[in-house]
Each structure stands twice: as C-alpha cells, then as structure tokens.
Amino acid sequence: MPFVMYQALNRGIGWLARGIATLGGLVLIVLIVMTSLSITGRALIFLGLGPVKGDFELVEAGVAFAVFAFMPWCQYNRGHARVDLFQPVFGAFLNKLIDLIADVMMFVAAYVIAWRLYLGMIDKLNYRETTFILQFEIWWSYAASFVGAAAFVLVSAFCILRSLRALLGKPTDVTA
Known part of the structure; x- marks a missing residue:
C-alpha cells in the first residue's frame, strides 16, 4: 500500500476513533448532569421535586455506549494495558513483532465482542424486551453499543496494518 493511501486511511481511522x-x-456529560438533577430532586422531594424517572436505566444504557465508544480510541493510541517488562532487552524487531501479535489478538477479541453483542441485539429485538420504568426497547442500547464495537473492530484491523508496516520498516507516522 503506497504511503499516501496509508496516510489517508490513518487519518480516517483516527477521525472515526476520535x-x-x-x-x-x-453522553457521559449528559449522564452526569441527569444524575445530578436526579439526586438533587430526591433531596428536595419536600419541595415537590423528585428524581428523574428511569435515571438508572438511562445511566446503564449510556455508560454501556460510552465504554464501547472509548475502546476504538484507546486501541488507536495503544492505550490498552501492556506488560513491557522485557521490552528494553528485546530488539526493535522483536518489539514490533510483539506489537503485531498483540494487535492481532485485540482484533480477534474486538471481533468476538462485536459478534456476540450483535447476536444479543438481535435477540432483544426479536423478543421486544423493554426496560421496567421507561419501557424503551433494550435492543436500542445494544445497537448503540454495537456502533462502538464495530468501530473497535475497524480500528483494530487498521492497527494490524500499522504494526505490519512498522515490522516491515515502512513509515507509519502520518507526519513523515
């Protein structure tokens, strides 16, 4: 793949992850505001206020989406936990090989997560299961989370390409 094409792909994947x-x-900011209003409403119940109806259902769905939304960015920036105890004693080639193997393993994990989340979403869609208080369909939360999981798969696939290019000695920095 020519470097110009790689640069464009890198920018696009970076934009997607970001x-x-x-x-x-x-979404997390909205959840913080809503939770604060709900807690304040509970505290001021004597004034006729009250909690936000279904606040815990909204927090559950929103946080699930946020977790999956952050995973692509973390992968793109190599922010996942890593053990680099032996990295200083390994040479550059072996470290790049380890990065490639780790990226392949993360891709497999991302794919399995997205696949199972998709199947769960289809299951919830078929059964029309709803939340208890707000009665919104649970598959909506799964669908929102699946967007992040699908992006995680795409970013993980790109990271394999990036690590492979680094292993082969090709430039991977978009400013090069």
Missing part, C-alpha cells in the same frame, strides 16, 4: 470517543464523552 469522533466516537467524543460522542461517548458527551
């Missing part, structure tokens, strides 16, 4: 993580962050 964009979905930003969306996840905005």
Whole structure:
C-alpha cells in the first residue's frame, strides 16, 4: 500500500476513533448532569421535586455506549494495558513483532465482542424486551453499543496494518 493511501486511511481511522470517543464523552456529560438533577430532586422531594424517572436505566444504557465508544480510541493510541517488562532487552524487531501479535489478538477479541453483542441485539429485538420504568426497547442500547464495537473492530484491523508496516520498516507516522 503506497504511503499516501496509508496516510489517508490513518487519518480516517483516527477521525472515526476520535469522533466516537467524543460522542461517548458527551453522553457521559449528559449522564452526569441527569444524575445530578436526579439526586438533587430526591433531596428536595419536600419541595415537590423528585428524581428523574428511569435515571438508572438511562445511566446503564449510556455508560454501556460510552465504554464501547472509548475502546476504538484507546486501541488507536495503544492505550490498552501492556506488560513491557522485557521490552528494553528485546530488539526493535522483536518489539514490533510483539506489537503485531498483540494487535492481532485485540482484533480477534474486538471481533468476538462485536459478534456476540450483535447476536444479543438481535435477540432483544426479536423478543421486544423493554426496560421496567421507561419501557424503551433494550435492543436500542445494544445497537448503540454495537456502533462502538464495530468501530473497535475497524480500528483494530487498521492497527494490524500499522504494526505490519512498522515490522516491515515502512513509515507509519502520518507526519513523515
């Protein structure tokens, strides 16, 4: 793959990962505001206020989406936990090989997570299961989370390409 094409792909994947993580962050901010209002409403019940109806259902769905929304950004930036105890004694080639193996393993994990989340979403869709208080369909939460999981798969596939290029001595930095 020519470097110009790789640069464009890198920018696109970076934009996707950053964009979905930003969306996840905005959802968390909304959840924080809603939770604060709900707690305040509970505290001021004597004034006729009350909690936000279904607040815990909304928090559950929103946090699930946010977790999946942050995973692509974390993978793109190599932010997942890693054990680099022996990294200083290994040479550059072996470290790049380990990065490639780790990226392949993360891709497999991302794919399995997305696949199982998709099957769960289809199951919830078929049974029309709803939440207890708000009565919104649970598959909506699964679908929102699946967007992040699908992005995680795409970003993980790109990271394999990036690690492979590094292993082969090809440039991977978009500023090169």
